[in-house]
Structure formats: C-alpha cells, structure tokens
Amino acid sequence: MPPVPEVPxxxxxFLSYCSHDRAAARWLQRxxxxxxxxxxxxxxxxxxxxAPKRFRPIFRxxxxxxxxxxxxxxxxSALEQSAYLIVVCSPKAAESxxxxxxxxxxxxxxxxxxxxxxxxxxxxxxxxHDCFPxxxxxxxxxxxxxxxxxxxAVDLRPGGDGRRxxxxxxxxGMLGVGLDELVQRDAQRRHRRLVxxxxxxxxxxxxxxxxxxxxxxxxxxxxxxxxHAEGLIEFMLTDLRKKLEPRGNLEFMxxxxxxxxxxxxxxxxxxxxxxSLARRARALRLMGEISVQRGDLDEALGSFEQAAATTDELxxxxxxxxxxxxxxxxxxxxxxxxxxxxxxxxxxxxSFQEYRRLAERLIILDPANTDWSAEVGYxxxxxGVLYLQNGRTADAVAAFERTLAVDNELARRLAGDLNQQxxxxxxxxxxxxxxxxxxxxxxxxxxxxxxxxxxxxxxxKDPTFRQAKFSTIVALDVxxxxxxxxxxxxxxxxxxxxxxxxxxxxxxxxxxNMDLTxxxxxxxxxxxxxxxxxxxxxxxxxxxxxxxxxxxxxxVHDSAVALWRGYQDRAALLEAAIAGRAGEHAQAxxxxxxxxxxxxxxxxxVNTDPFWMLERCRLQSGDDLAALGRLxxxxxxxxxxxxxxxGPVDSYEPKLLVILEATxxxxxxxxxxxxxxxRLRDMSKPIGDR
Numbered sequence: 004m005p006p007v008p009e010v011p012x013x014x015x016x017f018l019s020y021c022s023h024d025r026a027a028a029r030w031l032q033r034x035x036x037x038x039x040x041x042x043x044x045x046x047x048x049x050x051x052x053x054a055p056k057r058f059r060p061i062f063r064x065x066x067x068x069x070x071x072x073x074x075x076x077x078x079x080s081a082l083e084q085s086a087y088l089i090v091v092c093s094p095k096a097a098e099s100x101x102x103x104x105x106x107x108x109x110x111x112x113x114x115x116x117x118x119x120x121x122x123x124x125x126x127x128x129x130x131x132h133d134c135f136p137x138x139x140x141x142x143x144x145x146x147x148x149x150x151x152x153x154x155x156a157v158d159l160r161p162g163g164d165g166r167r168x169x170x171x172x173x174x175x176g177m178l179g180v181g182l183d184e185l186v187q188r189d190a191q192r193r194h195r196r197l198v199x200x201x202x203x204x205x206x207x208x209x210x211x212x213x214x215x216x217x218x219x220x221x222x223x224x225x226x227x228x229x230x231h232a233e234g235l236i237e238f239m240l241t242d243l244r245k246k247l248e249p250r251g252n253l254e255f256m257x258x259x260x261x262x263x264x265x266x267x268x269x270x271x272x273x274x275x276x277x278x279s280l281a282r283r284a285r286a287l288r289l290m291g292e293i294s295v296q297r298g299d300l301d302e303a304l305g306s307f308e309q310a311a312a313t314t315d316e317l318x319x320x321x322x323x324x325x326x327x328x329x330x331x332x333x334x335x336x337x338x339x340x341x342x343x344x345x346x347x348x349x350x351x352x353x354s355f356q357e358y359r360r361l362a363e364r365l366i367i368l369d370p371a372n373t374d375w376s377a378e379v380g381y382x383x384x385x386x387g388v389l390y391l392q393n394g395r396t397a398d399a400v401a402a403f404e405r406t407l408a409v410d411n412e413l414a415r416r417l418a419g420d421l422n423q424q425x426x427x428x429x430x431x432x433x434x435x436x437x438x439x440x441x442x443x444x445x446x447x448x449x450x451x452x453x454x455x456x457x458x459x460x461x462x463x464k465d466p467t468f469r470q471a472k473f474s475t476i477v478a479l480d481v482x483x484x485x486x487x488x489x490x491x492x493x494x495x496x497x498x499x500x501x502x503x504x505x506x507x508x509x510x511x512x513x514x515x516n517m518d519l520t521x522x523x524x525x526x527x528x529x530x531x532x533x534x535x536x537x538x539x540x541x542x543x544x545x546x547x548x549x550x551x552x553x554x555x556x557x558x559v560h561d562s563a564v565a566l567w568r569g570y571q572d573r574a575a576l577l578e579a580a581i582a583g584r585a586g587e588h589a590q591a592x593x594x595x596x597x598x599x600x601x602x603x604x605x606x607x608x609v610n611t612d613p614f615w616m617l618e619r620c621r622l623q624s625g626d627d628l629a630a631l632g633r634l635x636x637x638x639x640x641x642x643x644x645x646x647x648x649x650g651p652v653d654s655y656e657p658k659l660l661v662i663l664e665a666t667x668x669x670x671x672x673x674x675x676x677x678x679x680x681x682r683l684r685d686m687s688k689p690i691g692d693r
Contacts, residue, residue, distance in 0.1 A: 012052060012085070013081070013084035014061060015035075015051075015055070015058040015059065016035065016058065016086065016087040016088070016089050017061075017062045017082055017085035017088050017105070017109065018031060018062065018089050019090045019091065019105040019106060020096060021091075021095045021099040021101075021102055023093065024091045024095065024123055024124070027091050027121070029063070030166075031089060032063045034166070034170045035061050035170065035174070036058065036061050037057070038174055039057060040055065040058070040174070047179075047180075049177065049178060050116075050117065078108075082109045085109070086117065087176075088106065088113075088117060088119070089118075089119045089121060089173065090102065090106060090118065090120050090136065091123055092121060092123065092139070093134050094124060094133050094134055096134070097125070097134055102136050103136045103138050106118065106136055106138040107138050110138070119157065119173055119176055120135070120139060120157070121157045121169070122134055122158045122159060122163065123160065157172050157173060277317060277321075280313055280316070280317055281317060281330060283313055284310045284314045284317070287306045287309050287313065288306070288310045288334060291303045291337055294306060295337075295341070295518065296516050296517060296518055296519075298517030298561045298567075299560055300344060300345060300561045300563060301561070301563075303341055304341045307337040310334040310337075311331065311337075314327065314331035315331055317331070325368045325372070328361055328365055329378070331361060332358055332365070338354050339352075339353070339354025339355045339358060339385065340385065343355075343388070343392065344565065344566060345565060346565040348389065348392070348393055355386050355389060356386070358381075359382035359383070362375070362378035362379045362381070363379065365378055366379060373416055373417055376409065376413060377410075377423075377426065380406045380426070380430070383402045383403070383405045383406040384402070384406040384433055386402045387399045387437065391436060391437060391611075392611065394608030394611050394614075396440045396441055396610055399433075400437040400438065400441065403436075404434060406430045406433065406434075407427075407430040407431065410429075411427065411430075413426070414427045421461050421464065421465060421468060421471075422470075424461050425461065425468075425474060427457060428453075428458055428461075428474055429474065431453050432450070432474070432478060432481070434450050435447040435448075435451045435485075439485060439656065439657065440610055440656045442653065442682075442686050443686070444489055444686040447485055448482065448485050448486075448489075448687070451482045452482070454474070455478050458474055458475045458478065459475075462475075469509075472509055473509065473522075476522060476526065479502035480498070480502040480503075480525070480526050480529055483495040483498035483499035483529065483530075483533065484529060484658075487532075487533060487536070488661060489684075489686065489687035492533065493537075496530075499529055499530040500530055502529075503530045506519075506522060506523040506527075509523075517557045517560050520553050520556060520557050521554070521567055523550075524549075524551075524570055524574075525573070526550075527547070527549045527553070528547065528570065531547040531550065531577050531581075535580060535584060540581060540584055540585060543577070547574060547578055550570075550574050550577075551574040551575075551578070554567060555571075557570075558571060572598045572613075572616055573616060575594050576594075576595070576616060576619055576623065579592075579595045579627075582594065583626060583627055588631050589627075591623065591627045592624060592628065592631070595623050595624040595627065598616070599620045599621070602617045604617055609654075610656045614659070615659055615662070618647065618648070618663075621643055621644050622644060622662050622665060625638070625640035625666075626669075628640065637669075638670070641666050641669050642670070644663065645663070645667065645672075648662075648666075657683060660683055661683065663679055664676050664680055667679065
C-alpha cells in the first residue's frame with residue numbers, strides 16, 4: 004500500500020468539469036457524498052488513508068477564473084489536498100482550458116493513478132477520443148514516451164453503465180476493492196432493504212396477500228440480481244479486459260475470469276440460456292489465454308477444451324448461426340495451438356483443419372463480413388506454422404501466400420484499421436520465414452522489411468500500440484538472422500541489438516508474461532551469437548547468461564513447451580561455443596554432449612530448428628575434440644554431418660548450409676565448400692546477378 008501523502012487530505016475527491024456538464028457534476032457530488040460505505044470496509048487502509056464511513060466532502064464549486072490567470076490559490080490548494088480527481092468528460096470538457104489545467108496540476112501532486120474519468124457525452128471512434136481532455140489522452144511514462152488514452156472508468160452515456168453501477172465503480176476505485184465484491188455487498192443491502200419494506204407493508208395485509216407480495220418481490224429481485232450479475236460479467240469480459248490486458252495485469256485478469264467461472268459454477272448448465280453459455284465459454288477462453296501467457300499449458304488446454312465443449316453444444320442447438328460457428332472456431336484453434344506448442348503434431352493438424360472448415364462455413368454464410376473473412380487467413384496461417392514446425396516447407400509457403408492474399412484484401416477493405424495492418428505485417432513475417440527455409444533470402448528479407456515498414460507506420464499513428472511494438476522486436480531479430488546468413492555481420496548485430504533492447508523495455512511492465520519472456524530470451528541468445536561471431540566474447544557471454552536466466556524462468560512454469568526447451572538447448576550451445584572460443588574445450592565438449600544427448604536424431608525432421616541444433620552441436624563437438632587432440636573422434640562427428648546433409652545442396656535451408664560449408668572445409672573438401680559458399684552468397688542477390 005503506498006504511503007499516505009504528506010499533505011493532509013481535505014477532500015476525498017475533486018470534481019473537474021466544464022459549465023456545460025454542471026448537472027452531471029452536481030449528481031456525482033451528491034451520490035458520492037451520500038453513499039454509506041459498507042461496515043466491513045470502514046477503517047481499511049486505502050492509498051490515501053483509512054476508508055471513511057462516507058466519502059465527504061467532495062470539492063465541486065469553483066471560483067470563476069480570469070481568462071489570463073493561472074489556477075487560483077484556492078483551486079490549487081484543493082487539488083493538492085484532494086485524494087482523487089474525478090474528471091467529467093465530454094466534447095466541451097475536452098476543449099476546456101481549466102479542466103486541462105486541473106488535470107495537469109493534480110497529476111503533478113499525486114500522479115495519474117488516482118484520476119478517474121466519467122464519460123457523459125461524445126463518442127469513441129478509432130484512436131481519437133473527442134470527449135477526453137488532452138491530458139487524459141496522453142501522459143508521459145517513465146521513459147518520457149507518450150502513452151495512449153486512459154481507459155474509461157465510468158460511462159454515463161445512454162446505454163452505458165447506468166448511475167448505480169457508475170457510483171459503485173467510483174467507490175470501488177477509492178476504496179481499492181474489487182468491483183464485484185462491492186456490487187455483491189450493495190445487492191445484499193438492497194435486498195435487505197426490500198425485505199424490510201415488504202415485511203412492514205405485509206403487516207397490514209392479509210396473510211395470503213402478504214405472501215403473494217413477498218413472492219413477487221423475491222422473484223423480481225432474483226431476476227434483477229441475475230440480470231445485474233450477467234451484465235457485470237459481460238463488463239469484466241469486455242471493457243475491463245481491454246483496460247487490463249495491454250498493461251500486462253495478468254493477476255487482475257485472472258481474478259476476472261475466476262469470478263465469472265465461480266458465478267457459472269453455481270448454476271445448473273441446463274438452466275443457462277444461450278447467452279449465459281456463451282459468456283461461460285468466453286470466461287473459459289479468457290482463463291486459457293491467461294494460462295498461455297503464464298506458460299501453464301496443461302491448465303490452458305483444460306480451459307480451452309471445456310470452452311470448445313460449451314461452444315460445440317451451442318452450435319449443435321443452432322448449426323447455421325454464424326456467431327456460434329465463429330465462437331466455436333476460436334476454441335478449436337486454441338486446442339490445436341496448445342497441441343502444436345507441446346509437439347503433438349497429429350492433434351494440432353486435426354484441430355487446425357477443423358478450424359479452417361469452420362472458417363470456410365462462415366464465408367459461405369456472409370462473404371462481406373470482414374471478421375469472418377479474417378478467420379480463413381488465420382486458419383491458413385495456423386496450418387502454415389504447423390507445416391514449418393514439421394519440415395513441410397513448400398506446404399508452408401503455399402499456406403502463407405494464401406494468408407497474405409486474404410490480409411491484403413482485408414487491408415484494402417479496412418483502410419485505417421491498425422489491427423488489420425498488424426495482421427498484414429504478420430502475414431509478411433510468416434511468408435518470410437518459409438522463404439528463408441527455402442534459401443530464398445532476398446525475398447525473405449524484402450518481406451521482413453515490408454513488415455517493419457507497416458509497424459513503423461502504425462507506431463507513428465499510435466506510439467502505444469502494443470502488438471506493433473512486440474512484432475517489431477521479432478521482425479528485427481529475424482532480419483538480423485537473415486543478414487547474418489548473407490554475410491552482413493554489422494547490419495545483423497545492429498538489428499539484433501535493437502531487437503533485444505526493445506524486448507527488454509517491453510518486459511519491464513509484463514514480467515508475468517511468459518510468452519514475452521521467452522521472446523526476450525531468444526533475442527539475447529541470437530544477439531550473443533552475433534557478438535561471438537564478431538569476436539566480442541565477453542559481451543556474448545553477458546547476453547548468453549541473460550538469455551539462459553530467462554529461459555530457466557519460463558521452464559519453471561511449464562517444462563513441456565517444446566519451443567522453450569529448444570531455447571534452452573540453444574543457450575547451452577552458445578555457452579559451449581563461448582567456452583570453446585576461450586580455450587575451455589573440455590567444458591565446451593561436456594556442454595555439447597549434454598545437448599546432443601537430449602536431441603533424438605531419429606525423431607527430428609530436416610530443415611527444422613532442432614535439426615539445425617543437432618548439426619551445430621556435432622560441428623562444435625568435433626572442433627572441441629580436435630582441439631583436445633582427438634582428431635579421429637572429431638572427424639567422426641564432422642562425417643556424421645556430411646552424411647546427414649548429403650542430399651542436393653538446394654534442398655537445405657541457409658543456416659544448415661553454413662554448417663555444411665564449415666564441415667566440408669574441416670574435412671578438406673575445399674571444392675564442395677566453395678560451391679556451398681557461392682550458393683550462400685547468391686541467396687542474397689537478385690536472380691539476374693547470380
């Protein structure tokens with residue numbers, strides 16, 4: 004709990020508003036000051052002291068300020084001595100000079116965490132919020148970079164939260180308690196009040212009349228309670244999730260999902276209507292996605308399979324309803340994705356094929372629906388990733404080309420949609436990876452550079468767009484790898500260092516995100532490899548140690564994730580290479596042999612990352628054996644590489660050819676090595692220049 008501020012609290016809140024919104028401000032002051040805090044919360048520590056019985060006084064009345072003056076001393080003092088700032092937001096408020104000044108002054112004293120926004124007018128379109136004052140649209144983070152608009156805390160517009168929920172949201176924020184807990188307490192209080200009124204009224208009525216009245220009230224109250232609970236769950240699964248997710252608040256999101264599941268766990272499934280079942284499925288999917296980010300794949304799979312069973316039941320009730328097909332498709336995808344991450348190729352293939360069939364059914368129902376059209380692209384992309392993992396490079400290229408065609412068309416139809424621009428960038432990224440596997444480095448590099456240009460444009464429009472930030476990290480990392488293969492060591496190191504720096508910056512606020520942690524780890528490992536290639540051994544060791552520590556962290560969450568186990572082997576190979584470069588060949592050999600023992604050559608497909616690590620391990624082991632005077636054993640390791648890569652040279656991906664070239668030189672096969680070197684040089688040239 005943050006310490007109580009040095010300046011004593013004179014007001015529990017300062018209401019900032021323009022004259023146009025005076026009525027709303029007056030209602031807010033009255034409803035907050037008259038609210039009786041539940042006894043169980045009174046006296047609890049909050050960010051600004053012990054919770055009171057009532058939140059009063061609230062500062063509302065302002066002296067008129069001259070147009071050319073700063074804030075009056077009274078206003079400045081009230082802002083400094085207020086625990087919270089509540090900004091009444093509307094298009095008029097967004098234009099108010101004094102509302103802007105009050106926000107900036109309060110934030111200077113107390114920071115942004117105690118500011119609440121109450122939306123009373125205006126609309127939200129795209130990334131421009133016409134109801135927010137500029138100081139709420141952007142604020143400086145710790146590094147001075149602009150961040151985006153603060154999420155709406157309360158919506159009093161028609162169709163929004165409504166006055167009762169609006170008041171509870173503000174009170175919950177000031178008390179520092181969960182909204183669902185306060186709603187429950189408020190509902191109990193209302194129920195007790197209704198029961199008391201009913202009892203008093205019934206005293207003067209006939210017994211049957213009294214019973215009938217009580218039954219009617221109880222039924223209506225039950226309906227009201229259920230409607231409110233369902234509305235609260237919908238808020239938690241939509242608006243609240245949007246508020247918490249970009250900031251990496253996994254603990255709070257976890258609580259949101261568990262609260263929803265607890266509610267539905269107390270219900271009889273046969274009593275739930277279609278909308279309630281759909282919300283249950285969304286809650287399960289939310290829990291699964293949180294588990295994925297945390298690296299708990301067993302828990303994630305259980306959530307997704309339950310969600311898929313729920314949406315399958317809904318689809319069976321109405322097999323031609325598009326939204327139900329769409330919802331079921333999302334869960335089918337996740338079941339397949341978890342299987343893919345765990346290395347269960349057969350199960351993943353079955354799920355992704357079903358996902359594509361569901362997406363195609365959506366297109367038949369409504370070809371004009373862009374969300375449904377996007378599902379076809381996602382399905383093709385999922386299959387393409389699976390094909391890459393299984394060494395089916397040509398199939399992967401074909402799948403990603405279909406994905407790119409879908410996303411290009413959607414980008415044309417949804418001009419200005421930043422999420423679709425990210426999807427287009429991802430389509431270029433996956434196609435680049437597949438082309439790189441086919442040794443087509445020039446088009447692979449072109450697609451990656453196109454991808455980066457898309458993200459730069461997005462971040463110019465919205466510097467806070469998290470997905471564009473994350474995708475930039477991956478794109479720079481892979482572009483560095485492509486440049487390394489093409490011989491551009493300096494350019495590669497620049498890109499890899501840029502990628503690692505951006506990744507570490509993003510991780511600062513998302514330390515529970517295991518997916519991101521794994522990405523940061525591999526960027527450090529690849530940066531370390533480039534540093535070692537450039538002769539910077541100590542810097543390479545630092546990068547390796549940072550990457551290895553992060554990999555250990557993610558494996559604590561789930562050691563069964565094939566990708567993370569691969570990162571662990573790669574970190575060990577880099578450690579071995581560093582030891583070998585430092586002359587510690589016995590230690591290097593032990594590290595290499597440990598990795599070789601973990602890799603099962605009989606189960607590894609050619610042109611996959613595990614296959615590349617296997618051959619690299621043999622190459623490094625051979626080098627260490629030779630340095631230790633065991634030349635015959637070294638030649639055995641090198642010969643194993645030449646034997647496993649004895650097919651046509653153009654059938655292997657570039658990083659395997661790098662290993663094969665080095666192997667042929669060690670075996671004295673100079674002509675074969677030169678032929679491979681020429682092919683590697685030609686990969687980065689236009690066809691006419693080869």
